[in-house]
């Protein structure tokens with residue numbers, strides 16, 4: 312039986328007028344799709360993690376730009392160009408760490424500017440090419456996730472225990488997933504893989520999203536709090552760790568969801584292989600090492616209030632809430648992209 316997903320978490324409506332996203336903030340309670348075509352609501356959807364996961368926000372921004380500009384297609388070419396560049400810059404500021412967001416938007420910008428090198432372009436022509444480019448970004452992501460998952464599958468054997476952090480499954484990409492992709496292929500191949508999902512404080516992507524999607528597709532998943540990772544490794548339940556990534560520096564340092572770096576250190580200490588899985592579009596040539604990566608800081612209420620019925624911290628307490636951390640390359644056994652499995656030392 313071939314695994315198929317009933318929907319993509321990020322898509323475009325058949326008449327090209329709406330960005331369609333599964334609202335991930337409502338999971339696991341409800342699967343609600345939002346249809347958006349307004350700049351503020353698309354910015355907000357990315358900022359508030361209604362759509363999240365590095366590849367998914369890149370695709371959402373590319374489609375988002377198209378549907379926003381589709382509403383402005385009566386503008387003359389010069390004004391259309393100015394507005395397009397404004398929207399690109401605004402959407403690009405919504406989340407700073409996942410390079411896929413700026414990678415997708417810079418690709419859209421390059422497309423528009425290259426078309427404008429020719430005289431007598433019309434707004435309709437520009438828009439048509441923008442839609443083609445956004446669709447290509449998504450189609451390539453589907454392909455890349457397939458290859459990453461195939462490479463990851465070569466590391467799995469029936470009965471293995473896989474620990475994962477945050478959500479790098481089909482909800483976080485176009486289809487299939489990166490870190491969870493091999494697990495889905497293993498399910499198809501009849502392996503009985505056990506997944507341990509870190510709940511991933513403070514926004515609980517592990518419990519709300521990873522546990523949700525794996526259960527939905529019949530995969531054996533056990534939810535643990537982040538501080539239980541050492542215990543399950545110590546018990547011998549974990550054979551391998553798979554996580555996604557938001558940005559990879561040239562030396563192989565990786566930014567991913569806060570908590571990833573500590574997991575890598577524990578895994579190395581215990582002799583458990585630790586792999587990062589992500590598309591090569593996550594590699595940032597402008598970052599020599601992890602220190603060059605900007606880490607997104609998010610509001611304190613996400614730690615103190617957001618996931619609770621009432622505040623779980625004294626009013627006014629100082630809070631530090633970085634959304635990502637840097638896993639140093641020497642703690643990463645391998646980095647899997649659609650091009651293959653790379654081993655330390657890395658030189659991208």
Ligand code: MRU
Pocket residue numbers: 360363364365366409476477478479480483484488489490516554555556557567568634
């Ligand atoms: O803040 P989020 O939920 O967007 O963070 C997501 C992650 O850290 C994922 O591991 C990463 O984006 C890879 S998704 C394939």
